[in-house]
Amino acid sequence: MYKKIIEDNKSRMDDNIDHLNKEFSKLRTGRANPALVEEISVNYYGTATPLKQVANISIPEARQIVIQPWDKAAMDDIETAINNADIGVTPSNDGDSLRITLPPMTEENRKDLVKVLNNIAEESRVTVRNIREDVWKSIQEAEKNGEIAEDDKFAGKDALQKVVDEYNDKIESLRKQKEDDVMTV
Numbered sequence: 001m002y003k004k005i006i007e008d009n010k011s012r013m014d015d016n017i018d019h020l021n022k023e024f025s026k027l028r029t030g031r032a033n034p035a036l037v038e039e040i041s042v043n044y045y046g047t048a049t050p051l052k053q054v055a056n057i058s059i060p061e062a063r064q065i066v067i068q069p070w071d072k073a074a075m076d077d078i079e080t081a082i083n084n085a086d087i088g089v090t091p092s093n094d095g096d097s098l099r100i101t102l103p104p105m106t107e108e109n110r111k112d113l114v115k116v117l118n119n120i121a122e123e124s125r126v127t128v129r130n131i132r133e134d135v136w137k138s139i140q141e142a143e144k145n146g147e148i149a150e151d152d153k154f155a156g157k158d159a160l161q162k163v164v165d166e167y168n169d170k171i172e173s174l175r176k177q178k179e180d181d182v183m184t185v
Helices: 002-025 072-084 107-144 150-183
Strands: 041-044 047-050 055-061 064-069 098-101
Touching: 002 107, 002 150, 041 072, 064 072, 072 098, 107 150
Parallel strands: none
Antiparallel strands: 041 047, 055 064, 064 098
């Protein structure tokens, strides 16, 4: 019974890992990445729309992002949205597209980015701990209701801790990989 409770909640931990990957991809590492701009909300004909739904986003060079709107009338709205997004870059408008050139990262920028990276990873660990607490309460409730024996409750606690350790290792591995990426010049 406790195995089913743990298995049913593994998807929440997987969702947490997916969210962590998305958050890490949004971090500017000196290399262009579409994730840096694709979720920026653009006022497109009065509706807040993600940039990826109103324009083509491409990476022609390692430190450049090119945004080509499908509707040229949206060019000014896209430019305004990027400027208001406070991502530390200013697009240049050539009439057909917007170009964003990412400046090279300084050592200080890299260290600041690692701090942000660590905070995001810690938030992810906190989420895993919260899920662990929910699952543990479910296991205790099952024991209280007579659905599982007391021995199974403690076996469930051990099994749950192994799963939590596994997900914390995944988080640490992703954090370390992204840190290496950030610190590489």
